[in-house]
Amino acid sequence: MPTILAFIFMFGLLVFVHELGHLIFAKRAGMLAREFAIGFGPKIFSFMKNETLYTIRLLPIGGYVRVAGEDPEIVELKPGHHIGLEFSQAGKVNRIIVNNKSKYPNARVIEVEQADLDHKLMIQGYEIDEDEKLIFDVEPDALFVMDEKETQIAPYDRQFASKTVPQRAMQLFAGPMMNFLLAIVIFYLLAMIQGVPSNDSTLGKLTEDGPAQEAGLQQGDKVAAVGGENVGTWVEFVEIIQEKPNETVELSIVRDGENLMVPVKTGVMERNGEEVGKIGVFQPKEKSMTTLATYGFTKTYEITTMILTNLGQLVTGQLSIDQLSGPVGIYNATDEVVSMSWANYLPWIAMLSINLGIINLVPLPALDGGRLLFVGVEAVRGKPIEPQKEAIVHFIGFALLMLLMIVVTWNDIQRLFL
Incomplete structure (x- = not known):
């Protein structure tokens, strides 16, 4: 159970941060972000806020931000279509009823002659059984209503393709960028809490009842040599110890300005199918x-x-x-x-x-x-x-x-x- 929860949290965090980058820069550029989704497939949970539908979907294999203009628009009004229109207080169309018009008794039903919802934001047509041509202005945030579900229209200036090359490039790059920023923040927090691993040959924390502790070594001891081989870095120290599994090695250390010689019997652990030496010491940390x-x-x-x-x-x-x-x-x-x-x-x-x-x-x-x-x-x-x-x-x-x-x-x- 802990692994399942850990995986769900990790997957959700990575996808959320990635798609959040796309969403933020889409909105900054004035694009209409129709949906922010975690996962693919059937919806499990959803809610609408500030023009965007936020969803959690069944299959945990990614996520997406659906921006207007990246896919063909959901509804295309063609000549001969019968649609219902509802109007705002300013007299402009704010709802376009595509079907089930009988459920909207206040809607004005017309037959479409032509419509431009990208640039001119207008619908031209006739009332049923009437010959007078009518032209209706459409609000830029008007809604299509199909099967009683509402979808906001996307004028060209709200679509992905209408934006400048730098704006579109930034919106696309923002997802990966946020993943790198997440990693930087995580490593910074770890450094604040645990300290930064140092390549100094000074001993860090000792494991309880490990070979180093049993030999009398202490945290803060600086290793100058191992078995007569001089060491100056943590990497050099570890490499020598790993080459000597189940052996007694003599460590030359400096403690409080005093030089000491300490024999240590190394333990054994398996790495990549081979036995390597260990003495139960963690790498030193610093917090400068x-x-x-x-x-x-x-x-x-x-x-x-x-x-x-x-x-x-x-x-x-x-x-x-x-x-x-x-x-x-x-x-x-x-x-x-x-x-x-x-x-x-x-x-x-x-x-x-x-x-x-x-x-x-x-x-x-x-x-x-x-x-x-x-x-x-x-x-x-x-x-x-x-x-x-x-x-x-x-x-x-x-x-x-x-x-x-x-x-x-x-x-x-x-x-x-x-």
């Missing part, structure tokens, strides 16, 4: 203002570099698709993280947040990076690619992405039973 201020950025940079390296190896064939993980694999890894220590849970969330940000910036159709690529091409050529062609590319990309998700999930399931 400089390290606290920069740790979130430096740690995020380190993990970003590591993930990009792995991504490059995947592209060049050094890593296979079998090594990728989907939701099932991530859930299993989260279970292992939580089982080992809840102290690893926040760094795990931060690492996945960085991973989500990077993957979304990959220039593949249906991902933020793919859509940014189209905006970049438009900026270079001075005009957008035809919406129909772009939509086809994104549809194919989304289908391939779903296929990849199925393959990766199947591999995850197989690994669970190996």
Whole structure:
């Protein structure tokens, strides 16, 4: 049960932060954000606020912000349609009843001759069995009513395509950006609480009844040499200890300005199928203002570099698709993280947040990076690619992405039973 709750919280947080970035910059640019969704598939929960429908959906495989103009508009008024109109106090149309007009007795029913709800915001037509042509002005936030459900119209100036290249690029980039910011904040909070890991060869906390404690070592002892080998950093110290499992090693330490020689019998642990030495000491931590201020950025940079390296190896064939993980694999890894220590849970969330940000910036159709690529091409050529062609590319990309998700999930399931 703790793993399920941990996974749900983690998934919800990562997707929420990502989509919140898209939502914030869509609204800042004046776009109409129709829906903010966590998950895909059938709705579990929803509410409406400030023009946007907020939903939680059944399948935990992502989320989205649906901005007007990114997909074909929901209703298109064609000549010959019979619609009902309701009016605001200013005399403009504020509700367009598309069907079930008998349920709206106050609506004025007309036959549409033409309508422009993108630019001119007008509907032209005739009352039933009348010859007089009528022209009605439409409010920019008027509502379509279909099957008794209301949907706000989207004039062109509220649509994605109407905005400048920088505004659209920022709206697309904002999701991954928020994932990187989340990681920076998590690492900063961890640094504030726990301190920043130091590469100094000074001993941090000692595990209870571990080899170091039994040998009389103390937190704060500075290791100068191990078995006659000089050490100056924590990494050097750990490498030497790991090379000596189940051996007695002599540590040269400095404590309160005094040089001491302390023999320690190393323990044994397994790592990547091999036995390595350990003495039960944690890495030292520091809390200087400089390290606290920069740790979130430096740690995020380190993990970003590591993930990009792995991504490059995947592209060049050094890593296979079998090594990728989907939701099932991530859930299993989260279970292992939580089982080992809840102290690893926040760094795990931060690492996945960085991973989500990077993957979304990959220039593949249906991902933020793919859509940014189209905006970049438009900026270079001075005009957008035809919406129909772009939509086809994104549809194919989304289908391939779903296929990849199925393959990766199947591999995850197989690994669970190996």
